[in-house]
Amino acid sequence: MDDEAQFEVFTRILRRFEREGVLQHVMLIGSWCLRIYRSALTGARSLPAMRTLDADFLIPNQRLIKRDVDVPALLQEMGFTQTLYSTSSWVVYDHPELRGRVPHPGVG
Amino acid sequence: MAIEAVLKEELERLREAEKSYRKEIGALPKGSIQRKRIKGKVYLYLAFREGKKVVSRYLGPPSQDLEKLSGEIERRRKQQQMLRDVQRNMIRIQRMVYGRRSAV
Numbered sequence: 352m353d354d355e356a357q358f359e360v361f362t363r364i365l366r367r368f369e370r371e372g373v374l375q376h377v378m379l380i381g382s383w384c385l386r387i388y389r390s391a392l393t394g395a396r397s398l399p400a401m402r403t404l405d406a407d408f409l410i411p412n413q414r415l416i417k418r419d420v421d422v423p424a425l426l427q428e429m430g431f432t433q434t435l436y437s438t439s440s441w442v443v444y445d446h447p448e449l450r451g452r453v454p455h456p457g458v459g
Numbered sequence: 460m461a462i463e464a465v466l467k468e469e470l471e472r473l474r475e476a477e478k479s480y481r482k483e484i485g486a487l488p489k490g491s492i493q494r495k496r497i498k499g500k501v502y503l504y505l506a507f508r509e510g511k512k513v514v515s516r517y518l519g520p521p522s523q524d525l526e527k528l529s530g531e532i533e534r535r536r537k538q539q540q541m542l543r544d545v546q547r548n549m550i551r552i553q554r555m556v557y558g559r560r561s562a563v
Contacts, residue, residue, distance in 0.1 A: 353548075430541045434479040445476035447544035 357448040358386060361406060363429060364451075371420045378409040405450060426451050466556050473549045480542040487535035488528060492518070 361383070368374040379387065383406040388395045410416070423433070426444045431451060435443035444451040490507030493515070503518040503525055518525055 430537060432476060432479040432483055432538065432541070434475045445472060445479065447473075447476065447541055447548055450472055 353448070358390065360429070360446055360448045361386075364426075367425055367429070368420075371425070372418060373416055373420050376410060376412070376416045378411055379406065380409050381405075381407045383407070405452065422451075422453050426453070463556060466552050470549060470552045470556065473545050473552070476545050477542065477549065480538055480545060484535055484538050484542065487531050487538070489535065490532060492525070492529050492532060494521075 365374060368377065382403050385398045389398050423442065423444065426446075427433075429446070431444040431446045431449075433442065434445045435441075440454060441452045442454075444453065488505075490505045493504045493506050495502050495504060500520065502520060505516045505518055505528075507514055507516075518528070
């Protein structure tokens with residue numbers, strides 16, 4: 352659990368979202384925002400480094416996304432492996448540094 | 460202690476990831492593709508290790524199927540690196556939680 356290595360994988364995901372044209376349609380919420388602030392803002396080192404293991408994204412308005420993006424394929428290209436297939440709502444992908452959860456196809 | 464619980468949760472996550480990477484690697488082809496030029500034409504061979512020996516198996520001239528095989532071999536190599544990273548992280552966390560001597 353190396354903070355820098357974890358953050359590097361996370362920013363690679365964000366850059367990939369940007370290349371796919373969807374970054375502007377997603378909103379990062381939760382404790383990972385603080386990690387971004389620590390990195391992006393001077394004087395923000397006093398913000399706590401603790402955060403949850405999951406980074407959560409909200410899609411405020413799905414209808415604005417005009418192209419299909421295969422997020423599972425994108426994660427697998429980045430070295431994630433599918434570890435759990437929950438029959439409820441989520442498919443789980445793991446990387447040495449991070450976990451990603453994607454809604455089950457058909458759920459959202 | 461909250462931090463210990465988080466570390467144990469991360470350790471469990473890494474164990475799941477290790478299983479999954481091993482399974483994925485097991486399903487992908489081993490070896491590397493070698494190109495040989497014979498009398499001006501290119502032929503492909505799959506080189507892999509069987510025990511102590513290195514075996515070279517003839518695949519044929521370049522084709523789309525062989526491009527796909529090449530992609531799968533490359534993926535195996537990348538996932539093997541991911542597996543090593545997972546195992547390295549597991550050792551680090553086991554030491555944090557259980558101390559150096561008890562790390563399994």
